[in-house]
Amino acid sequence: MSTVASVLSRANSERAGALIGYLPVGFPTFDESVDAAVAIAENGVDIIELGLPYSDPVMDGPVIQAATQTALARGFRLADGFEAVRSITSRVDAPVLVMTYYNPVLQYGVERFADDLAAAGGSGLITPDLIPDEGAAWIAASERTGLDRVFLAAPSSSDERLKQTVESSRGFVYAVSTMGITGARSDVDQAARTLVSRLRDAGVEHTCVGLGISTAQQVREVLEYADGAIVGSALVKALADGGVAHVASVASELSRGTAAGDAVSRRTTRAN
Secondary structure: OOHHHHHHHHHHHHOOOEEEEEEEOOOOOHHHHHHHHHHHHOOOOOEEEEEOOOOOOOOOOHHHHHHHHHHHHOOOOHHHHHHHHHHHHOOOOOOEEEEOOHHHHHHHOHHHHHHHHHHHOOOEEEOOOOOHHHOHHHHHHHHHHOOEEEOEEOOOOOHHHHHHHHHHOEOOEEEEOOOOOOOOOOOOOOHHHHHHHHHHHOOOOOEEEEOOOOOHHHHHHHOOOOOEEEEOHHHHHHHHHHHHHHHHHHHHHHHHHHOHHHHHHHHHHHHO
16 A cells, blocks of 8 residues: 555544645745645644646646746756655655656656655655546556556546546545636535545545645535545645744644544545
């Protein structure tokens, strides 16, 4: 079993589920991005999603785009991503999944990327713009190195596509709760419940919901039916507004949504 899957299983056994937190490498500086990732892991985040800044972040909303553009302007290089993973995993036990668009992986070399990520202590990749039937090289490299591969599922996905995504993923399937770009929203889309139900029908073991989650209440609602809640923009904004201490505080508040007291209602919902 992958490290990520083990963490998800434990979180769902002991609490209502897992909290996954996204932060980009190099924002506001390299050292602060590492410290922030460590801080959220020390304050309730179970799995770290570490974003690699990219020049054309088509899925990212304005908060994350601004942060990654700052990192790029300050000289981010792909090697910084591996160094960040190495630094974070030397300080906390939370698994680190790298979120990256696929072009940088191709440019770097798929096999080389897998080797360097594994050597740095990374757990795998989340690849938002890669579909399984175009990911043979990455699937083979991840099999060889034991890295997880997290593919995305959207409400618009066909049943056939969902089944393929479930069969190709390892760790979990990333269920996109709304169509469009990332960013905090006042309500988590009802489509997420339907999507997760369809993924369960397709045989998924673990699925986590992202895009639009920004409060402990929304985390709690998502964990009624999903294995994990993914928070990005709210954490990036907290880091931008108040630094490492503030993002740690926000992570701690968000983690209240994973409290064990909610596990009963979650299991009941899943059973129905």
